[in-house]
Amino acid sequence: MSTLGVWVGAILTLGILSFLYKDNPFYKVAEAIFLGISAGYWFVSLFYQSLLPKLFDNLGLTKLFGASNTDGALQTLFVQGKFSGQLWYLVAGALGVMMLIRLFPKGGWISRWPLAFIVGTTSGLYFTRYLASNAYAQISATLKDFVVAGHPGFLGWTNLNNLVVLVGVVSGLTYFYFSKEHKGTVGATAKVGVYFLMVTFGASFGYTVMSRMSLLIGRLDFLYRIWLGLIK
Amino acid sequence: MPKLFMLGLLMALLLFISAAAQPPPTGNLDTAQSASGVAAPPKVTAFDTPNDAGGSITIQWERSPDDVFSPQDFAGYDILKATSPQGPFTKIGEVPGGSRGPDPLTRTYMDNGTKDGVLYYYAVDAKAFDGSSRTVTSAPTTSKEQWFNSSQLNLFIAVIFLTAAILYYISSAKAGKKLYIRKIAGLEAVDEAVGRATEMGKKIFFIPGTQDMDNVQTIAGLTILGRVAKLTAEYEARIDVPVSRSLVMVTAREVVKEAYLKAGRPEAYTDDMVYYLTDDQFGYAAGIEGMVVRQKPATIFYQGAFYAESLILAETGNSIGAIQIAGTAMPAQLPFFVAACDYTLIGEELFAASAYLSHEPKQLGSLKGQDLGKLVFILALLIGVIIQVSGIFDFSSLFNVVGGGE
């Protein structure tokens, strides 16, 4: 790391840190730089990581401008006279351009087409994916470790723990049951579910504390060791 | 109620059938020829890789008796391919020795370079350092594409079932059937929170998460934004929606505009209500932090998908004494919202919120369908544990999603 770089980094670090005392000009400078730099970072990254490889490479525009050697749809179509699936990326380009038509006052509505495409993609993918990994896999996992009756350990700790998990899952799900008033048996079960959820939240929180501390250790290590050289 | 039970049982039955319907791999066997001191794999089979788009054949063999756990003596397997049983065989890959995988006795290799319809023969060479022994499949194998992934049948049934249930309840709700929805504390408070901001003459911040439109939670958050924006339009409060994704900005503008239109105050809407800061998670958090301490909004909503920035946002909001209503389906972030916000919609409640706030029959109907799914899953767990423990069959395998296609 260059010395200048380390100093810049250290000063910006202190700028953010100073917010803990109160909002101040030092923080405002760090914040403004952060906003601008990060927006620029993503702007550049999205161009090189999405637009260029996904659209321009596939269409062959990069080769057309001599920025790449790989053929794209344009080359296969006009040079080799063949149809290639990459040509479909024209649709993506068109949808992208529709998005930009928003910039013109009258063109806003056309951007709903790409929006609809995105919402459709998201819904379609999540529908099955979540059912598989969040519902099915978890149900299967809840049941599969039970020791079968008659086998050694049937009345042991494993099954007791499994039973606790089962009770937790069932009661937790009951809490999420919306179309029934939570009273009587349903209410009592949901109550148990709430306790399980509380344990989950408490445990996750407690578990996280450690991780957050280590982030600060990393930063202080930067300040004390790399910047100031106070520790080896 | 009996109808629900019938449906649940039907579902369980269908699941049972689906598990039983999983086809065993078919294929063919093998001739062994030993050339050196090392024992050839005793049994080699090849079969069309199931549930794929074609272009792949799976080769499976039993471990060579010499493939024991000492890599000094055994050098693994070579997999070879030919279009006639006599050869010439060309090497397509290798697999190391030693035990691994779910079944320590058999090994598999997937040849993903086959042409559908072409007949292939495969050979597996067991290699020692001084030579190798070969086993060849006796009959040719060909790959083909499948039109249904049978290993996903159980999931397919759930998709059909849930779709049917949700559609059924939506139509019955539209037909005028009253549907009940339980109280959701966080949403009861929405009115009050918006009202307070109006009284104090301060802003309302709405943060629709930090993820893009490819996350259903973001969409759910934006739906809630629609209801909140309608309220702010009615109360004539001022709402600010700083976002961290451009697509979310575009969508949120449509949503807020629509809400103001519905509230009969389209003239009060401006695009400036929704603005973009940065795509960056912490850059965004830094920006919001600054805005919150400087503008001191009376109410802050966090509805959508959040990562680590959740606590930065919520603690800053808390320090200025804003009413905070959060909602997310990110299990790891829920504890922070619960600790630092006044109300938190937990997981599924985020998705139920739009039904709760709108009380539209269509929304309530779909919520009811969702609940039926929950009931079936609860029944599956309760019935399942009895079957599982009694050892009749492995009930949990009905819900296996292992070994999917592609």
Add this chain to the structure above:
Amino acid sequence: MKREVPLIICATVGIVLIFQYFIPAEPFGTLNQVFSDWFQVIGAFAIWLGALNLIKVSGNNVYKKRKDWPYSLLIIISFFVMVIVGFFFSGGRRFQDQGTAFSALYDYVYSPLTSMMFALLAFYVGSASYRAFRARTKEATVLLLAAFFVMLGRVPLGDTLTSWLPNWLHMSNIANWIMNIPNTAGQRAIMIGIALGTVSTSLRLILGIERSYLGGE
């Protein structure tokens, strides 16, 4: 046209993607990939809207000399520095390689800022737990106890305090049990609930029942 076409697009894409999960044959097998590429392309176009909006808002502040306008100017300058360096002075496609000007800005400006912002959480975790973990109600007490045991179990101190107890009552074992058993149960209940919520939300979107994202008119 303004609402029907989008609804048809959404429904078609959604249904095709649900089916592709069950149909291995082409083109369904690769549609998933193609659509996610398209999504990224659209997103990359859309960031122009976001960036222009950021500049417009900040530019307005500067132009109208609103309070704190110099900071808005700083936002605009840093944005353009990053973009110009990224596009013109960092070797194109390999802009992120070590040694480019872009990566220097990343390492010395962006990275310290993002790490410190993240590290602020260490302090906020402290203040949040001080304030929130009070045994006000039965639920809060349960939350508090779980957090307490797990926190202590994660550091050696916990075991030192409980070393006189039988092994299974050592703090780290209690913490592990809480993490593995009740925590897992709660997580699973939340996850299954989320799955159902996602399914019904997706379905409403695909069927056009939920269409507020399309706006009015």
Add this chain to the structure above:
Amino acid sequence: MAIENKGFWQKLMTIDRRIIFIFIFVAISVPMFLKIELKIPVSPEVESLYQTISKLPDGAKVLVSLDYDPGSEPELQPMAETFFTYCLQRKFKVIVIGLWPQGAIQAEHARIVAEEKVGRKFEYGVDYINLGYQAGNEMVIQGMGSSIPQTFSVDYFGTPTTSFPIMQGVTNFSNIDYVFNLSAGYPGTVEWVLFAVDRFNVILGAGNTAVQAPQVYPYLGKQLKGILGGMKGGAEFEILTGLKGRAVKYMVGQTFAHTIIVLFILIANIAYFATRGKEKGKTV
């Protein structure tokens, strides 16, 4: 006396959060300048991860996916360093990828540390290769399931992947003996479980940030062979492998800060009950 007490406790109830901030700052800063070492017990999930890798034969092919960025460096980088050191000692052949853009750079940093520790270098292309970052999240994992050389056609430095000896005979996951994933979020361990373990039966071990770990716990067992959770997991792993490094050292500050927070919660609750008891005229 009683009145004074009440005032004291009430003040404690509404203490300025900046005082808490100072305590945390001091608690973490001071131990960094001290030389103390703690005794750290090993948890079963770390033990299980260590058992799995220790049973791999020498020369096994190991795929390491680094799915994090500098933000999670304090927790995950020590794990990467220790894992690479262990691989170097056991002569594993290491294939590195990143589902996060910065993963590949993190790998190079960790490799250098590991090589210094062992005093021997990985021979590039023979026992180690860095395939770099590939956009596409879980799609990348899925692609690797059918072909690794196709998914990563060139390595991090732009050389065709197939030209390296280490990649000979590597077509897909069936040629990989073990997958180690270091993850700070999405895409990460959950995606590896769903797309690599569930679909292609790979053997997976993971290191996670402490935040991420609870979400990964449900997969432990059949789907996931061991977790290193946060810095403590990293420290335990360093102890098991006998390669004490940064995680063990940093654990002291961690412990101090942790203890401070626990004390704060205790104080807050005592104050809460003290004031509540006074107000209602009873001690609860």
